[in-house]
Amino acid sequence: MEQIATVILDSTNAILVLMLVSLGLAIIFGLMNVINMAHGEFLMLGCYAVMELTKIGLPFFLALALSPLIVAAIGLIAEELVIRRTYHRLIDTILATWGLALVLRQAMVLIYGPGSYAVPPPNVGSIMLFGGPYPVYRLIVMGVSLGTIIGTFAFFFGTRWGLAARAVIANRDMAACLGINTRRLDRLTFAFGSGLAGLAGAAMAPMISIDPNAGLGWVVPAFLSILVGGLGTVSGPLVGAAGVGGLDSLTAAFSSPVWAQLVVFSAAILVIRVFPNGLVSRRRREA
Amino acid sequence: MQTGGLMVEGLVAGYGGGVVLDNLYFAVAPGESVALLGRNGVGKTTLLRTIMGLNLPKRGTISFAGLRIDNREPFEIARAGLGYVPQGRDIFQELTVEENLLLGNLNATNADEVYSIFPALAEKRRTQGGRLSGGQQQQLAVGRALMGRPKLLLLDEPSEGIQPSVVSELSAILLRILRESGMGLVLVEQNIEMALGLANRVDFVDDGRMVASYKVEALRANPTLIEEHMSL
């Protein structure tokens, strides 16, 4: 019983973090028509940010709060220097962000070296849950992820800015003709999307090994999630992430992480092939 | 020579490698109402899109109220005072009527002014745009553009796909707005009656350039002119 509970809790954790990562990627793609191959690297930057901030003495949770802001700032710079100049050609956004990923990875190798680091988890202990001890920190990560996702939804559906963003996602040209400042929105969107990835990285930092390649394992699952879930809606990527993340966790728990990746990627590819618009799509999106 | 208003000079524009507008000259004085008539494919919609910045011109200049706009982003052109209602209306299908209207002016607290102009919309303010009838969608698209209080409104084929009764209702409302607000209008239309009813002046477009311009009274007096310019 306690083992199943741990599996479910860990799966939920993994799903929520993947949702966070996929959401950022989907928003960037939906609003800016940019395929951000560097998204995993922004996650990785979040890990290093929290590591550096705790190293210079900041309390962990303050570091956790500041890291996404730092990553968002880096995203803003990247948008201004690189992304902005590739908007009109979708394939070029793939190439440019691929190059950006390479640059970010290597920059970290040069600054921190290729080896891995660890960030000690904050001392918050564990509580008894469903008959067994469960680390409180993991619950905090779940809470942060869930809270951020809900907050993002609240922003999109409850504010004027969110309304403008949804309009741009639906029909960029028409939104621009109404006077919506698409350039500023693009800037903020990329910063926000990379910030989300940075938050995921910062939150996960105490649980994973931090090295320049830490982001590599996230780009493909995140993309598969949004393709499986479907583009054009804000809920699509969440559904996809739930499916991909859930299947991954469960397979890993019951067989091995190696098989998990195989099974999940193959299944995702099949689903995308059979449902090219995703499972929750409402609009056909030409890529 | 007016310094306010719209000035298009020597415009060459098209899509991809092709040229649709071929050295086109066009001007609209502040408050003037111009109808653009011509056969399909001569470049009327391309002209409107290029003015709005959705299409980059290859040569020529476009200015509005003294400001160069041919090198600007669509949102800057909108903020300079141009409103646009494209062919097909392009309302946001998933968003409600209220949301569509508020997008026309993000600083507005409500859409009451537009609701007073188009009472039918007020009843349906929480309905999704995609569920409205063709006529209501047209009202929504026009109302949304009006939210931004444009100095010049670009309207592309508003009567397309709408019942005649609704068309005349819309015409009447537009005429009233034009009179009361002093807004200018560029109207692309196949519906000659509607065009003559709303315009001061009628320009004919053919092969990507302006070929003729008449005061509307002259055309009413001599309707055969219209047929001449519209036929091959």
Add this chain to the structure above:
Amino acid sequence: MMKLASSSILGFAALVFFCLLPAVVPSWVAADFGVYFVYAIFAVSLAFLWGHAGLLSLGHAVYFGIGAYAMSVVTLGMTPGLPDVQSTWIGLLAAVVLSGCTAALVGTFFFGGRRPLKGAFLGIVTLAMAVVIERLAINSPFLGGMNGLMSVPPFVLGLNGDGLEIIDTTVIYYLMLAFLLAVIVLMLHVETSRFGKSLAAVCENELRASTLGHDAARLKIRAFTLSGALAGLAGALFVVQFGFASPSLIGFALSADVLIWVALGGRNHIISAALGAIAVRFLENRLSGAIGAAWPLFLGAFFILSVILFPKGVFGEAIAWIDTFREGRRVRSRPKPPAT
């Protein structure tokens, strides 16, 4: 007389250069170039698929790796059920056939049916596939797992592993150059053939092309198969020089590399792509000694610049420049029309 394309002019110049090169450089440099030529073949396979057929494959190393492993398995005498087979030639055949067939299957999966994968979606799915297959290779004891297969024999001329071993670096150099030349000539022929032209039409405007009667799915599958087979050939030729096949030849990293070579060289001509691969690997070899870990950073930054500023690629821009130069000469040399 047929006018020569600017790309071919560049190609000829490069060919002359490479024919003469071993006379002026030490043999270990020539040995490096032997490998670069193989990478160039790999680049050609991607440039044909991407530049000519318009299909972006972000995981193309899969076919390179399959070729490499197939060659290794055969020449190491590991062929299941046929332990006496060690022939280089059969290895080459196995590499090309296996990678080609895999590509055919994958292509059918991607492009068959009424809603084929295209554009960016295709790219992402090919990437996912590469990650999966790399994982499979790492976990395959038959393929040597993480370490791969080692001590793969060199190119042996004899019919079944006996006969002359080709280990002289100069001979290998010219052998690989010959293979590269043959591949380029073949692909140029393919591109101008009816198949190639139909493919280009589909790439340009699929809807229009299919209404004109072109079977888009079949064309794409054939292109994918050909590209995969070529990549497999490159993989096989790689492994006879390097002596081992590992999962790194089949996955993400090499797929990313070849994409960069083709984009930097020029995706629109197979010759510019081939030169791109050679140039990037050469520079990497030369410069990583001096700048070490900064090389990938520099490469990435330069790659970004090329996407933004010169999307035709370095050699692609050179070809365009040659075009404009020749156009200018042609215009100037035309007799002036009489003044009216």
